[in-house]
Amino acid sequence: MSDNKVCNKCGKSYVLKMDFGKGEKEYSYGLIDARVFGSYHSPILDDCTSYQFSLCESCLVDLFDSFINPPIVYDVTAFDSLPLFEEKYDSPKKRVKNDK
Numbered sequence: 001m002s003d004n005k006v007c008n009k010c011g012k013s014y015v016l017k018m019d020f021g022k023g024e025k026e027y028s029y030g031l032i033d034a035r036v037f038g039s040y041h042s043p044i045l046d047d048c049t050s051y052q053f054s055l056c057e058s059c060l061v062d063l064f065d066s067f068i069n070p071p072i073v074y075d076v077t078a079f080d081s082l083p084l085f086e087e088k089y090d091s092p093k094k095r096v097k098n099d100k
């Protein structure tokens with residue numbers, strides 16, 4: 001885990017500080033400390049190597065929006081993240097633009 005709490009792509013912090021009545025705490029948003037591993041048969045990544053990175057939510061949405069096949073999206077419960085039902089991917093950035 002990295003102590004540097006910034007997005008690898010844009011360099012901005014992925015941490016928000018909030019206070020819900022028990023003092024200010026930090027919350028991380030995005031894809032945090034993701035790791036991928038290269039192996040002997042990897043077509044591009046180096047063998048016996050792991051790559052660790054974090055993407056803030058904004059850069060994560062940019063990545064989603066670049067996909068030929070959009071991510072699978074599930075509506076989930078707030079407490080246990082169990083998938084309730086699948087929905088169509090609707091880019092949050094494009095949705096915000098269309099709401100203006």
Ligand SMILES: [Zn+2]
Pocket residue numbers: 007008009010011012055056057058059060
């Ligand atoms: Zn970013």
